[in-house]
Amino acid sequence: MSTPFVALDDVTLTYPGRSGGGASGDVTALQGASLSVGRGEFAAVVGPSGCGKSTLMKLVTGLVRPTAGRVAVDGAAVGGPVKIAGMAFQNPNLLPWRSVIDNVLLPLEIVEPHRRRFRAEKKQYRQRAEELLATVGLGGFGDRFPWELSGGMQQRASLCRALIHEPALLMLDEPFAALDAFTREELWCVLRDLWQRIGFTVILVTHDLREAAFLADTIHVMSARPGRIVTTRRVEFPRPRDLEVCFEPGFVDLVHELRGRIADVRAA
Template sequence: MNQRPSNVMDAFVELKNVSLTYGGRHAGDLVLKGLNLDVGRGEFAAVVGPSGCGKSTLMKLVSGLMQAYEGETIVAGQPVTGPLKIVGMAFQNPTLLPWRSTLDNILLPLEIVEPHRQRFRAHRASYAEAAEELLATVGLAGYGSHYPWQLSGGMQQRASLCRALIHEPDLLMLDEPFAALDAFTREELWCVLRDLWQRKQFTVILVTHDLREAVFLADTIHVMSARPGRIEVTRPIELPRPRDLDSCYEPDFIAIVHELRDHIAKARAL
């Protein structure tokens, strides 16, 4: 059950016996307790589990936005002590700035993250060219001058993915990025994300409630317990790649979805 997929290399993200309480170590709400997680370099990992189990908290720990009171969080071989520059993030809501064009929204991380920040003004044209190439990759060629309010929800989420990837992060963190979209658009963006990951081979951690999404995209799925959260089950997904949407209706795919649903039902009952 814990065997790593054969295409995954050395560990890139490690959480070792991590515990976290909102409100401080000796007070408040215990969110994670004794959580262990291992994600390989270049791996696409998904995290699923009951609502409120601490999935989003886990994301904040890995990205350095929060610190655990117990245990270790290690990324790229280094302890995480603050926000990481090598991380790109996308959330359920695209959070594009309405007064900036789509292109300028995508370029925003380059104005903040070193070493790009120091050379952004001098090299803006080349950065903008890279952003336009990303937009074309996700099907938004020619939309760089549009403002967020001129884009559909699906188009905004495509732009959000571009913004998360523009500084070429080693680790992409995705927190329910497609949950607010209709089913057709959601599946379309699964394929966009699949193609981006297969082309660039960055490490991905995806938090989702959609088990079909997790099985379609991931190498490995980690099932969390109810709060306080820990990893109950690690399930390698050995379905052939590249996966297309038709594979979602294959018996092997459906069987994994049902298996994961059973694990989550048991976790919820504990």
């Protein structure tokens, strides 16, 4: 059996309680959580609110360290921020004073080895950014500012920023939750096409079960807090997937199955 690209092995994470005002007492976000994602796989993580989905994302990217257990990416234990990861969130978080293309280029100014050669190779990097923007339908918008774009266009730019340094791992935390249904489905297809063309590994955290079923190879269902993986479901619909698959009986059955499993863990 091949080594997983991302692995959580019996991971527990407890946040220490506050001293002084506010809520006190330790909070265990994850307890005995195990997860395995293969290289190039598209994995989705779903579960009830507050179950630790975003905490899991922070562990994989090295933003927090586990209280117990082991987190590994590409065969190496995670001991700090993972440089081979790109991240996108529900809020695009584009800097309003920078143009779209300068927002996309921002990781290259920060992440090595790009940082040390950014100034000398800025022309080539800018061309890469323009090509990536064109791929997501933002060709010609590089010199605009974020406030001149719609929410969906800003999220496209955010995806480009997450991918500009060609990460091997893309972590997505509810990236389309704030968008209307039509824009959301359009961006599902944008992400599908980018993933199929480039071949990076994806972990998508989402509350949208249709989104998980449409995009993912594997769906992991988490329990209520303290979170752990209670069900792992392979998605067997053939690729490439068209949005029409969302109306097929098998797809509807899968979404109902996942919803029922989440209802069970919420009640447990």
